[in-house]
Amino acid sequence: MAVDPPLSPAAPPPAAPRAKVSPRWHFAAAFLGWLLPGLGHFALGQPQRAVVLGTTIGTLWLGGLLIGGISVIDRGDHPAWFLGQMLVAPSFAADHYRAKLVREHQGSFDPDDNPPFEPAFARAHEQGTLFTSLAGLLNMLAIIDVLYRDPRDPPEARKPRKPRDQTSVGPKVSKPAGGSP
């Protein structure tokens, strides 16, 4: 068996010339990710990541609406929470729809006055606001993830690593081309 000559520790292997790369910004993908959670990753060719993100963030957002109702998204009443909620674009549509319902009602929110929706109070309001705001904050992380990508870290580099037994140190035996007859 042939033995490779030992490498001298004083002579490091020649480094590959470092290509001058500029950061790559994906504004369109970030915008898509804001429109619908996961859509930005889908646009960058990562459908598996897109499905998981869309499912989790979408479930959080819809769960918040289910718990607290439409009144948890209110730009006028609690603008600080809306800063988090607005990081998922459908929050604007929900806020617009809530404002439209209020505008068309033109009455009080007394139960006898048949209001267009029941306002949330206490725990339902807390949890609904928390769910929708957390969905927005997590979507902000997803947007940042697609907004900037180092060109030296393309999506192909995010594939699973090789198992350890294939990367073990030792002489490599190359298979003959052509295979068995």
Added chain:
Amino acid sequence: MMLLLAYRPFIDPLPIGNSTAWVWLFVPLILLVSVAYKTIKLRDLNELPRAAAILAAQIFVFMGFAAAALWVLTLFA
């Protein structure tokens, strides 16, 4: 007229009321946050179930510690 008769999902709030059932809403919240966060952070999505489970457990444990500490604080405050 009772307003709850016309309950519409996503429009009207869930009738949680003053019960303690709302505490269980933290379970899906923590699980979903863990999975979404680890989906963004991990390079290899095959590691996602294990990493998300560990993060969820850490959040549960530290929220429990925080709740216990605050409860003790209220005993002496």
